[in-house]
Amino acid sequence: MARGHQKIQSQAKASEKQAKLKKQQGHSANDQKKAAQKALVYVCAVCKSQMPDPKTYKQHFENKHPKNDMPEELKEV
Numbered sequence: 001m002a003r004g005h006q007k008i009q010s011q012a013k014a015s016e017k018q019a020k021l022k023k024q025q026g027h028s029a030n031d032q033k034k035a036a037q038k039a040l041v042y043v044c045a046v047c048k049s050q051m052p053d054p055k056t057y058k059q060h061f062e063n064k065h066p067k068n069d070m071p072e073e074l075k076e077v
Contacts, residue, residue, distance in 0.1 A: 045071055 002010050040050035042057040046065045051057040054077045061070055 039052050042051045042054060043049070044051070044057065044060060044065075046061075046068055049060065049064075051060055054074065058070075058074045058077050061068075061074060
């Protein structure tokens, strides 16, 4: 069992280790996937692919679905 100065050092080391673990948990792969999913707002009406902004959606529609009619929300972009 640690006493005195050694006990204080052990507690400090343990608290640093806990702080590092807590910081790493904020950047887990699952959290990153959730954040990325929130950014994908627009969904293609034809293939259900998700895009982050209308400009990308319009480019996708022009390249992947040229024979289909463009949705109304993309004609203005």
